[in-house]
Amino acid sequence: MVSSIAFFGAVESGLLFGLVAFGVFIAFRVLDFPDLTVDGSFPLGAAVAATLIVTGWNPWLATAMAMVAGCMAGVVTAWLNVRLQILNLLASILTMIALYSINLRIMGKPNVALLGDETVFTPFENWDIPFYLINPIILSGFVLVVYLLFVRFMTSELGLAMRATGVNDKMARANGVHTGRLTILGVALANGMVGLAGALFAQSQGTADVTMGVGTIVIGLAAVIGGEAILSTRTIARWIFACLVGAILYRLAIAVALNADWIGLKAQDLNLITAVLVTLAIVIPRMKLLKRKGGRA
Structure with missing residues (x-):
């Protein structure tokens, strides 16, 4: 059985990585742009927010600056691809590698602790509710606002042009769409969301670490693919809501697996669990599709 603290802790992580899933959704589903920058922009957002907070900045402003930093990382990746014609996957790898050194430069050391510093969660710590409910409630508000703004953007004229760019860039250009600019904008927006997630993650956990972004892209993909397998994407x-649900269910599945004594898994098995869950999320929808086709035949 999963305790209340473990359950709501998983929901909290799911909400945070739901923002990551939104960013991965833009890159992989909207723009068809395989972007590994998120493994660097996640700790970048954490590093910027933590460093600014420790130096006395307002945590809300520090969080906004972390999102801007994530956008800048995305701009670099997309610029390498669009302007210098570097393969999109390679461009994202180059930026991700560079961000490791940049994050160390920003923090001045491998990690920055936020214990005792004011964060965006501090004003709500006096609520007369169990402590393990506070962060999930606050993060639910963050995610709801981002979700509504994201849906509004994707259904706008600019969002439709971006979606057209990902579906068929040649046709989009023929209709007067500046595909290069929209690619840069989209990848910047994607990494901005990931940077925001990193900033909130650092403040909820009380620390920022240079290695905290390892595997972020896998979690984001697991959330996107898993959500698509469960909910309708019509x-x-x-579709965007499915990404959020996928992120929460992914973290809950991790929590259940790690707390199920009969399975015998431990914390060091996290990457193994992740690989298995991602594999299942990819394979099960395909098996269902093949079964349907076989039944019709």
């Missing part, structure tokens, strides 16, 4: 709003 509309863009449902």
Whole structure:
């Protein structure tokens, strides 16, 4: 059985990585742009927010600056691809590698602790509710606002042009769409969301670490693919919501696996569990599709 603390802790992590899933959704599903920058922009957001907070900045402003930093990382990746014609996957790898050194430069050391410093969660710590409910409630508000703004953007004229760019860039250019600019904008927005997630993650956990971004892209993909396998993706709003649900269910599955004594898994088995869950999320929908085709035949 999973305790209340473990359950709501998993929900909290799921909400945070839901923002990551939104960013991965833009890159992989909207733009068809395989972007590994998120493994660097996640700790980048954490590093910027933590460093600014420790130096006395307002935590809300520090969080906003972390999102801007994530956007800048995305701009670099997309610029390498669009302007210098470097393969998109390679461009993202180059930026991700560079961000490791940049994050160390920003923090001045491998990690920065936020214990005792004011964060965006501090004003709500006096609520007369169990402590393990505070962060999930606050993060739910963050994610809801981002979700509504994201859906509004994706259904706008600019969002439709971006989606057209990902589906068929040649046709989009023929219709007067500046595909290069939209690619840069989209990858910047994707990494901005990931940077925001990193900033909030650092403040909720009380620390920022240079290695905290390892495997972020896998978690984001697991959330996107898993959500698509569970919920309908007929509309863009449902599709984006499916990413959030996928992130929460992914973290809950991790929590259940690690707390199930009969399975015998431990914390060091986290990467193994992740690999198995991602594999299942990819394979099960395909098996269902093949079964349906076989039944019709």
